Amino acid sequence: xxxxxxxxxxxxxxxxxxCATEQERFRWExxxxxxxxxxxxxxxxxxxxxxxxxxxxxxxGMRCVAVSRDLVALGLGHNVHIKIEGxxxxxxxKDKMHHRWKKRVDLYMGTDVDKAREWGKKKLKIRxxxxxxxxxxxxK
Numbered sequence: 001x002x003x004x005x006x007x008x009x010x011x012x013x014x015x016x017x018x019c020a021t022e023q024e025r026f027r028w029e030x031x032x033x034x035x036x037x038x039x040x041x042x043x044x045x046x047x048x049x050x051x052x053x054x055x056x057x058x059x060x061g062m063r064c065v066a067v068s069r070d071l072v073a074l075g076l077g078h079n080v081h082i083k084i085e086g087x088x089x090x091x092x093x094k095d096k097m098h099h100r101w102k103k104r105v106d107l108y109m110g111t112d113v114d115k116a117r118e119w120g121k122k123k124l125k126i127r128x129x130x131x132x133x134x135x136x137x138x139x140k
Contacts, residue, residue: 028083028127029075031103035084035124037116038066038095038106052095054078060110066095068104081129093128 040049040058050058058064065084067076076082080093084105097106105126109116 025132026129027132029130030125030127031074032123032125033071034104034121035126036104036106036121037109037119039109039111039113039116041111041113054094054096056094058094058108058110060112062094062108062110063089063091064094064108065091066097066106066108067093068097068101069099070102071105072096075130076128083127085124085126 038044040060042049052058052064052066056064065082076093078093082091082093082105083089084091084107091107094108095106097104107116107119109119
């Protein structure tokens with residue numbers, strides 16, 4: 001009994017010592033983009049207004065964004081956490097915009113078209129969370 005308790009304690013110590021902290025596993029990148037807004041309404045889409053590009057169902061009240069496809073290549077892919085200057089919340093990337101848009105983020109505003117129009121279009125800084133590549137950091 002005593003032996004198994006000691007083994008369990010060492011196992012737990014090893015487990016917690018080997019877990020990387022949030023700061024070690026991720027870093028926050030920053031850039032300035034144009035931030036506008038979009039809605040899940042038929043007039044703003046070619047297909048089903050509530051289905052995002054990666055297949056997620058958009059529900060009014062969700063804190064999510066669509067990103068221009070050039071930003072996906074920079075690390076703003078599906079479910080990446082994003083912070084927008086002036087907003088206290090963290091949003092998730094759930095949708096991709098049409099190819100014509102560059103360096104752009106759209107805030108999801110449900111079906112409230114007036115709210116989206118009121119938001120307008122702004123140049124703002126965003127921060128987005130990307131995973132640290134442990135192999136790149138060690139030179140392997």
